[in-house]
Amino acid sequence: MTILVVEDEPGIAAFLRRGFEAAGYTVLDTPDGPTGLALAQRDDVRLVVLDLGLPGLPGEEVLARLRALRPSLPVIVLTAKDSVADKVANLDAGADDYVVKPFSFSELLARVRARLRAGDQPSSTRLQAGGVVLDLLARRATVDGRTVDLSSREFALAEVLVRHAGQVLSKAQLLDQVWGYDFEGGSNVVEVYVRHLRRKLGADRIETVRGAGYRFVP
Numbered sequence: 001m002t003i004l005v006v007e008d009e010p011g012i013a014a015f016l017r018r019g020f021e022a023a024g025y026t027v028l029d030t031p032d033g034p035t036g037l038a039l040a041q042r043d044d045v046r047l048v049v050l051d052l053g054l055p056g057l058p059g060e061e062v063l064a065r066l067r068a069l070r071p072s073l074p075v076i077v078l079t080a081k082d083s084v085a086d087k088v089a090n091l092d093a094g095a096d097d098y099v100v101k102p103f104s105f106s107e108l109l110a111r112v113r114a115r116l117r118a119g120d121q122p123s124s125t126r127l128q129a130g131g132v133v134l135d136l137l138a139r140r141a142t143v144d145g146r147t148v149d150l151s152s153r154e155f156a157l158a159e160v161l162v163r164h165a166g167q168v169l170s171k172a173q174l175l176d177q178v179w180g181y182d183f184e185g186g187s188n189v190v191e192v193y194v195r196h197l198r199r200k201l202g203a204d205r206i207e208t209v210r211g212a213g214y215r216f217v218p
Helices: 010-022 033-039 059-069 084-093 105-119 152-163 171-179 190-200
Strands: 002-006 026-030 045-051 073-079 097-100 126-129 132-135 139-141 146-148 204-211 213-216
Touching: 002 010, 002 033, 002 152, 010 026, 010 105, 010 213, 026 033, 033 045, 033 059, 045 059, 045 105, 059 073, 073 105, 097 105, 097 213, 105 152, 105 190, 132 146, 132 152, 132 171, 139 190, 152 171, 152 190, 171 190, 171 213
Parallel strands: 002 026, 002 045, 045 073, 073 097
Antiparallel strands: 126 132, 132 139, 139 146, 204 213
């Protein structure tokens, strides 16, 4: 499934590409409005993440033209403008959702899944590794058949680890995927949340790989 990212900030564009590809999506990206409008007309593009401050053609104009060309294509607007008036204007113009920078990638990914839900394969809504099962739509976790209560951030971290079960994920990768672009929190936040998950999912399920990161052990 292909997602088109129309974003002129290279750091954010690269961050989104890494995140969506890690979640199993194919990604197209472009930094300008005219190319974004052209790519959005490809049959394989299923959703557009659209920045508003674009060169060549403003994001608002891309949205307006895209609505005339592909009225059913989901568009999530990504912008630094956070006033109620801006949100209302873009939703009225045809945006399906609105995410304000800076943002958490896990929140954006949840919004993307919500828009693609009708076309999702069953396997994309349920992750399982060992005795841990994550229902991505209901945001529910079970361990050996027992429901466990996870906060939204704990669930996001569990999702990344389970999705990449058996692989070593660095602290930087986890910060990218769970806490989002330009995260300014404490340096030990990953360690703190790993401790929370070990307590809830089982200490032996998340292995520390010294000098490299963490690995979910099925």
